Amino acid sequence: MKADELLTLLEEHNLVVSSGDVASMSFDSLEYDSRQMTANGLFICKGKTFKPEYLDAAIKNGATAYLAEKEYDVAVPGIIVSDIRKAMSLAAQLFFDFPQNHLFIVGITGTKGKTTTTYLTRNILAHAFPGKAAMFSTIDRIVGPKPTDQFKAHLTTAESLDLFKEMRETVDNGMKYLVMEVASQAYLLNRVYGLKFNVGIFLDITPDHIGVNEHTSYANYLFCKQQLMLNSDFNVICSDTNNFEDVLSAAKVSSAPDHIITYGTDREKSDYTIVSKEMTLTDSVFSILPGHENPIVGDLADDYAVSLPGDFNEANSTAAIIAATLAGAASEDIHYGLANTTVPGRMQFITSKNHGTIYIDYAHDWGSMNALMNFLSSQFTDKRIIAVLGSTGDKGEDRREGFAQALNDYADIAFLTADDPGHEDPEDIAKEIDSHIDHNKVQTHIVIDREEAIAAAIKMATNDDLVVIAGKGEDKYQKINGVDTPYPSDPVVAQRVLDTLPDEK
Structure with a gap:
């Protein structure tokens, strides 16, 4: 990664405070953990608990410059920025050569249902495009087609550096589609800053994640979740959610009318209406009825069987159906994916x-x-x-x-x-x-x-x-x-x- 290219990118986002003597440098590694630092690297000084000795350790391990919100008295130059988390996300994208440009990305947010909807959507796409569908969920990361490419997740939405590193792995492994959960913390902490989604799904919102170490208020929680709508090409919104009109308004700021698709049990507010038909303790059958049919998504009217019980999973399934359709999945892929999805730890x-x-x-x-x-x-x-x-x-x-x-x-x-x-x-x-x-x-x-x-x-x-x-x-x-x-x-x-x-x- 060339320092002058990084400076140009940071300046485009008005983040550079000072840059020292780094313009002619280039970096072979990028890290925020000093223990992982290697030769000729750029070290990122992030976090409320950051200590100067971390930078000292990174320099000993090979850092030749640092990225921070303040200057440190060390022997290597620094790029000083106004927001280290935004800068880290942009640096990660540049370092890993903007892997998102090679993926069709579906982002899913909601207080409940994110993981289930992620599994449903990914399983449909995996059937439609064998060996091409990746997944970043609360439970698992799937970055390639081999068993060794699946591992347990540590955060719902990883730190930006880790996120774009894993995206690069998915691209290098031949993946073309990525379905990922997007927690409110991802926007609160700028972990997905600068990332644009092909499809953003808003499932629901109820008061949660409000406390001294999270969101300061429900309004802040809602604001952070709405950011997915502002950063997605297509917006898929459940009309049954609390604050539906607020979410819809956010979507209208950045998306054309035919790029906003609504679904739910309220036929007046929904492009696609969900009607429950049969339900057992292990699965359910529901219908989607045409409402204000979206010209891009087309006709989804049909009966669907999902291998998960509960009306809430009928809603999750409908979101997955719409997203997978936008990604190019056919009807038979959708029916197969819904009928053959299991979610570890769910029901x-x-x-x-x-x-x-x-x-x-x-x-x-x-x-x-x-x-x-x-x-x-x-x-x-x-x-x-x-x-x-x-x-x-x-x-x-x-x-x-x-x-x-x-x-x-x-x-x-x-x-x-x-x-x-x-x-x-x-x-x-x-x-x-x-x-x-x-x-x-x-x-x-x-x-x-x-x-x-x-x-x-x-x-x-x-x-x-x-x-x-x-x-x-x-x-x-x-x-x-x-x-x-x-x-x-x-x-x-x-x-x-x-x-x-x-x-x-």
Whole structure:
């Protein structure tokens, strides 16, 4: 990467404060972790907790210049910018030769449903274009066609440097399509600054991610999610979402009318209307009816079967159908993809002999928990619901009251436990949830050890009960005091409990 090209790009975005004596330089590496720095590299000084000794270490490891928001008294020159995160995103794009220009990118945002919709869309495209569809989700990264090209994700939307590095890998591996989750944090922290999407999907929004380490308010949360609409060619919007008119207005700022496609259960507001037909505990069938048919998307009127239950997954499927159609998938690809999608940690269930049905889901906020519990209670009107859940620490404090609201509405018994407590005391988190629970409706137990809580819930259950284990899904660690602490995952723990019970053998 040539320094003069980087300076030109940064200046186009009015980010350069000063540049020192770097114009004639070029860089063979770009890093923000000093431990990863190699010879002839540009080191990025980012983060609230950045320390000058990180720069010193990077120089020892080969950094010949640095990118920062302030000058440091070191032996190498610096490029000083007004916003390091925006600058890092642009530098990453240049360093990896703008990989997004070689991909059809679908970005998906929403308080709930991002991961499911990402899997649905990617599976349709993978069938339509074998070996050409990549995916960046909360659960998995798929950057190529080989098994070694799939690995676990650490962030919903990676740091910009990592994001564009992985995009370059997808391009080098022959990928032509990329489906990715776009968290609100991606815009709050400028992780996707300068990135344009071919299709942006807005699923829904409910209050979440509001706290001292996240969004300052619901208005800020909404603002960040709306940015996907402003940075996408086509906008696909669920008309059933809260703040629909606000989201639609954001889309109209940057997209032509026929590049805005709406869908939902409200026929008056939707280009494509969803009508539920059949639903079981493992799948559902729904119809899409023509409304104000979009001339680019065309006729989607048909019956669709999706291998995931719940009306919320019918909505997720419809978003996937529209996005995949815009990407060039045919009707047979859509039907196959919907019917053959499984999502790790989403609506998994284990049937026991004597302890009811155990449902495991990644539901980790009020919206997803409410939708899950509402669906199960409507399908099992004669069964008690025993819920096991916690709430994350260091973020999303508003979730705690939301969880209590969902429990009050649908649960009979609740076991409050640990779920990525971070630097907070998990018992304090559990007590905060408990403070909002109506104990005349819900019998509550606080069992901080998650494995013990799951065991207690399953042992208590009879065949007249449902056990709902929410929050972690397939996650194999707990975030505790800054450390990813190994955890077997909820499905593994539940099955282990059943395997130890004499009446299950």
